[in-house]
């Protein structure tokens with residue numbers, strides 16, 4: 371052990387009580403010996419229990435049908451969310467404005483992130499009403515088991531199937547060891563050919579089948595060649611999920627005006643796009659320390675910070691990239707129409 375490792379050991383140990391998930395970057399989380407004794411699965415089990423306990427306290431945020439959908443499948447799906455007038459107004463605000471946009475390329479797909487801080491929403495009443503509305507906010511908070519401010523973007527996926535490497539998001543994976551929520555409100559129809567979001571129903575639960583698979587993965591995850599797997603977003607095939615006893619995958623090739631809120635601790639993937647496509651949505655994500663014994667007390671609820679997480683996150687990525695003399699993973703694309711082709 372190097373001297374620096376001895377100094378870092380208390381930090382690595384303290385991270386066990388947080389959402390830290392990387393088997394590569396934390397030698398305790400990645401320890402073969404400790405994982406053979408069940409460390410990873412024990413963290414998963416405790417995270418699930420604590421999340422269930424908090425989620426029960428947030429039951430009033432959603433209705434009976436939403437609770438039943440989450441419990442059985444790991445996601446909440448709603449169609450015809452807005453009235454025709456509201457939807458038309460929202461589409462108009464998105465189509466007729468330009469936005470400060472950040473592009474992230476992963477293989478043959480570019481994901482465009484548009485932060486929506488209060489100053490961006492102040493002249494867009496439909497967008498503001500949706501982003502701050504009960505349905506979007508409450509279903510994210512319920513699934514995440516956390517009454518906190520989610521990170522929200524206008525979100526565009528631009529795919530060019532014949533250009534570049536395979537998009538790593540098209541492999542089935544779990545985002546992390548703990549329950550966590552992501553939401554997409556689709557403004558327009560999503561066709562099967564456009565590579566819709568797909569999910570393995572029920573895989574948000576630590577069933578005996580999943581626990582055995584996780585135990586096996588955890589032992590040598592620190593030595594794996596796949597960096598994303600080694601950092602705690604375990605990759606798998608649909609057949610492996612089936613072998614754990616889960617149902618067939620579902621694809622969300624949904625009509626426009628649909629909302630999907632999924633626990634992306636469950637197994638999911640972006641479908642493979644068979645043609646160039648542009649998918650426009652409003653995206654939210656919420657994940658906090660899974661072991662918190664309370665649902666609220668969120669620093670982002672303070673005035674001045676509320677609604678600004680996405681903007682601050684982009685600035686933070688730019689700052690760290692500049693310090694390393696590199697380009698940020700999310701490159702500023704200018705104030706553009708959100709469906710404009712990416713230059714990166």
Ligand SMILES: [Fe+2]
Pocket residue numbers: 543544545634638
């Ligand atoms: Fe994911």
